[in-house]
Amino acid sequence: MLLQKEHGHETCSSRWSPTPEQLMILEELYRSGIRTPSASQIQHITTHLCFYGRIEGKNVFYWFQNHKARDRQKLRRKLNKQLQLQQLQQQQQQQHQMLVHQCQGEAGETSSETWKIAQNQQSEVDKTTSTSSLYNYGMMNCWSFVDVNEASSCCTSRPLKTLDLFPTASSKLREDPLNLEL
Amino acid sequence: MLLQKEHGHETCSSRWSPTPEQLMILEELYRSGIRTPSASQIQHITTHLCFYGRIEGKNVFYWFQNHKARDRQKLRRKLNKQLQLQQLQQQQQQQHQMLVHQCQGEAGETSSETWKIAQNQQSEVDKTTSTSSLYNYGMMNCWSFVDVNEASSCCTSRPLKTLDLFPTASSKLREDPLNLEL
DNA sequence: GCAAATTAATGATTTATTCAAG
DNA sequence: CTTGAATAAATCATTAATTTGC
Numbered sequence: 001m002l003l004q005k006e007h008g009h010e011t012c013s014s015r016w017s018p019t020p021e022q023l024m025i026l027e028e029l030y031r032s033g034i035r036t037p038s039a040s041q042i043q044h045i046t047t048h049l050c051f052y053g054r055i056e057g058k059n060v061f062y063w064f065q066n067h068k069a070r071d072r073q074k075l076r077r078k079l080n081k082q083l084q085l086q087q088l089q090q091q092q093q094q095q096h097q098m099l100v101h102q103c104q105g106e107a108g109e110t111s112s113e114t115w116k117i118a119q120n121q122q123s124e125v126d127k128t129t130s131t132s133s134l135y136n137y138g139m140m141n142c143w144s145f146v147d148v149n150e151a152s153s154c155c156t157s158r159p160l161k162t163l164d165l166f167p168t169a170s171s172k173l174r175e176d177p178l179n180l181e182l
Numbered sequence: 183m184l185l186q187k188e189h190g191h192e193t194c195s196s197r198w199s200p201t202p203e204q205l206m207i208l209e210e211l212y213r214s215g216i217r218t219p220s221a222s223q224i225q226h227i228t229t230h231l232c233f234y235g236r237i238e239g240k241n242v243f244y245w246f247q248n249h250k251a252r253d254r255q256k257l258r259r260k261l262n263k264q265l266q267l268q269q270l271q272q273q274q275q276q277q278h279q280m281l282v283h284q285c286q287g288e289a290g291e292t293s294s295e296t297w298k299i300a301q302n303q304q305s306e307v308d309k310t311t312s313t314s315s316l317y318n319y320g321m322m323n324c325w326s327f328v329d330v331n332e333a334s335s336c337c338t339s340r341p342l343k344t345l346d347l348f349p350t351a352s353s354k355l356r357e358d359p360l361n362l363e364l
Numbered sequence: 365g366c367a368a369a370t371t372a373a374t375g376a377t378t379t380a381t382t383c384a385a386g
Numbered sequence: 387c388t389t390g391a392a393t394a395a396a397t398c399a400t401t402a403a404t405t406t407g408c
Contacts, residue, residue, distance in 0.1 A: 089210065
């Protein structure tokens with residue numbers, strides 16, 4: 001472990017932390033394709049970055065190591081997430097395909113036609129407050145009769161069935177392999 | 183005033199907020215091309231989504247309205263941002279192009295070649311602690327002589343030299359195996 | 365506003381894996 | 387098959403961001 005030293009007015013903490021400029025340049029180099037710089041590359045970079053603040057070769061070395069690793073890690077996780085999502089969505093798509101098709105069948109109608117929500121099964125409670133009333137749907141000049149209590153009564157009955165999602169993976173699931181060197 | 187209810191996700195607050203399932207289905211419908219659903223489409227969707235939580239027609243109507251608008255907005259902003267970023271990056275690239283090119287010229291070497299930082303101009307202060315010592319650069323079994331005080335003196339005196347001890351010619355790309363937890 | 369407490373990032377080390385030479 | 391160079395993965399440790407209670 002390094003000791004804390006005072007170099008003039010600058011505080012030397014135990015570990016290097018890049019100045020914004022250094023970071024910018026490092027990232028630029030990374031974007032330009034450098035992943036595991038050679039010794040002399042590290043040397044050049046270090047010399048260049050010295051202008052912006054204290055830095056040494058191993059800092060550069062470590063920075064590229066870590067950045068590359070965490071980049072891949074991030075990518076892997078992203079892909080995994082997307083995969084899970086896709087699987088989920090596929091299942092749900094199956095589950096809701098009927099709804100989609102139903103809606104597609106009615107594609108000809110316009111949204112701003114006056115529409116009424118048929119509220120046939122009114123809940124018995126709260127009959128006093130369940131008055132049909134005029135709703136102005138935003139900026140559209142379309143008014144509809146909607147029952148105020150539509151939602152609450154609608155929520156009490158659950159006619160649909162769900163598939164079990166997430167049972168998929170074994171416990172040993174690891175992140176997907178990923179080919180390196182972007 | 184908010185009434186709290188325990189229906190899983192459902193809390194009855196003053197305004198509707200979609201459950202994850204509802205949101206997923208709405209987005210699925212959106213992706214499937216629906217932008218301004220007709221009255222009966224809204225009716226169907228609402229009925230369907232009621233299963234997952236309190237919802238009414240106007241919520242569906244508004245959701246599509248908002249989603250469409252914000253989608254467009256997001257796209258616009260994204261494009262603008264990308265443009266600005268590109269311009270910034272171009273400027274920065276100009277600024278550090280030389281360094282990048284320098285590094286590109288040395289692309290053949292491997293990172294873990296033994297490399298030495300010649301530290302000729304030793305700073306006068308702290309002579310006691312400024313001992314050259316062996317550094318193990320992480321997991322690489324490559325040891326280099328590096329001066330402990332490299333950094334402090336590096337910033338005061340610019341010209342540095344690399345002494346590549348044995349330039350091996352073994353840079354080869356390799357398949358990435360890698361596996362990892364979730 | 366502000367500092368203590370907590371959390372997220374990330375620099376630095378260690379351990380495990382890969383691959384090629386002998 | 388063993389060994390060593392090189393590197394990826396995992397881990398440790400400290401700093402920076404962020405939150406939180408005053």
